[in-house]
Amino acid sequence: MATALPDRAADQGRVLSEAIARVAGCWKLTNEQLGAILGLSPATASxxxxxxxxxxxxxxxxxxxxxxxxxxxxxxxxxGSDDLASISWLRTANLDLDGRPIDLIRTVRGLNDVADYVDDHRAQI
Incomplete structure (x- = not known):
C-alpha cells in the first residue's frame, strides 16, 4: 500500500511562513512593515x-x-539572541548603511544589503 507523500512545496511554505511570523513577533514588526518587506498587503501579512x-x-x-x-x-x-538588542540595532541609524536597517529592508536591494552587512560583521567575529 503506497503512502501519499506530503507536498514538499506546501510544507516549505508552511515552515517559512511560521518562521516569518516568529521573526515579526520577535522584532515587533507591524503588519504594514512585514507586508512592505515581503511585498504583501498589511491584511495578507496579518x-x-x-x-x-x-x-x-x-x-x-x-x-x-x-x-x-x-x-x-x-x-x-x-x-547573542537578545531580541531587544536586535530591535534597537534595526531602529538605529547606521552610517555604513546610510539609514535605519528597519527602513532599508523594505526594498529588495535594502534587504539584501542589510543581510550582507550583518553576515560580513559575523564573519569578523
Missing part, C-alpha cells in the same frame, strides 16, 4: 502571522521571506 495564509514556494514573497529569515538568524547570532 493573515500570514495568524496562520491563515502561507507563502507559495514560487512567489517573490517566499524569496524575500528567505532573506528575512537569513537576516534574523545572522543578527540573532551577532546579538
Amino acid at each position: 493573515r500570514l502571522r495568524s496562520g491563515g495564509f502561507r507563502l507559495d514556494r514560487s512567489s517573490k514573497a517566499f524569496e524575500l521571506g528567505q532573506y528575512l529569515v537569513r537576516l534574523f538568524r545572522s543578527l540573532d547570532a551577532l546579538m
